[in-house]
Amino acid sequence: MTAEGAAVHAGKKKDYALVDASILIADCNKCAALCCVSLAFDRSDWFPIEKPNGVPCPQLGENNQCKIYDRREQEGYRGCCDYDCHGAGQRVTQEVFKGRSWRTEPQLLSDMTRAFVIMLRIHELLGLLDAASALPLTDEEIDTYDGLLMDLSPSGGWSEDKLEAFEGQGTEKRVRAFLMTLRHHVV
Known part of the structure; x- marks a missing residue:
């Protein structure tokens, strides 16, 4: 470690x-796409929807990949672009x-x-x-x-x-x- x-x-x-x-x-x-399911976000300039913690993002695909990865910012998910x-x-x-x-x-x-x-x-x-x-x-x-x-x-x-x-x-x-x-x- x-x-x-x-x-x-x-x-x-x-x-x-x-x-x-x-x-x-x-x-x-x-x-296991934990940021896309574990974190909550509010509708804002950073996110186009409200999502509670523990609920998968609607943009999360079955393969644990973002369905709109290349268009996140254009789709209003700027917070995802900056997240680490x-x-x-x-x-x-x-x-x-x-x-x-x-x-x-x-x-x-x-x-x-x-x-x-x-x-x-x-x-x-x-x-x-x-x-x-x-x-x-x-x-x-x-x-x-x-x-x-x-x-x-x-x-x-x-x-x-x-x-x-x-x-x-x-x-x-x-x-x-x-x-x-x-x-x-x-x-």
């Missing part, structure tokens, strides 16, 4: 874990559900939707930590960073139970608080 790295921070060299940036790259071919799950979709499909899909097992729809929404937040936090790793972190900041990265990269990978437990751990709040402490690096 993570690669070991070393950086010079505050004049010291300390080994620390790095976010595996490859997991933050979306691969729609390994996903940063790898959360395929991670839920492949890691959490072991390649299973709501398409072949409709009873998974609710669970996959819930897992996707949580994994989106985890991937957002991983992306933020990845950006923070480029800063000249102190040894103490590296220790905090490493602990947070471990919380976001559980041993054995993510499961439904681990995702549900993530909700009550306060990791998201701790990551955001940590990031606020790094302001002195960018001022």
Whole structure:
């Protein structure tokens, strides 16, 4: 999940874990079209219709591909053109559900939707930590960073139970608080 790295921070060299940036790259071919089913959107300049979460987009084809992919913007689906799950979709499909899909097992729809929404937040936090790793972190900041990265990269990978437990751990709040402490690096 993570690669070991070393950086010079505050004049010291300390080994620390790095976010595996490859997991933050979306691969729609390994996903069960979770963004097209899990996310809600309102009629706006970004979308021509209202769609609740957990309901497949009417433009989603049976093959998990968008029926209007090349015409999304012209058809009013500008929000889809700008959207990137940063790898959360395929991670839920492949890691959490072991390649299973709501398409072949409709009873998974609710669970996959819930897992996707949580994994989106985890991937957002991983992306933020990845950006923070480029800063000249102190040894103490590296220790905090490493602990947070471990919380976001559980041993054995993510499961439904681990995702549900993530909700009550306060990791998201701790990551955001940590990031606020790094302001002195960018001022």
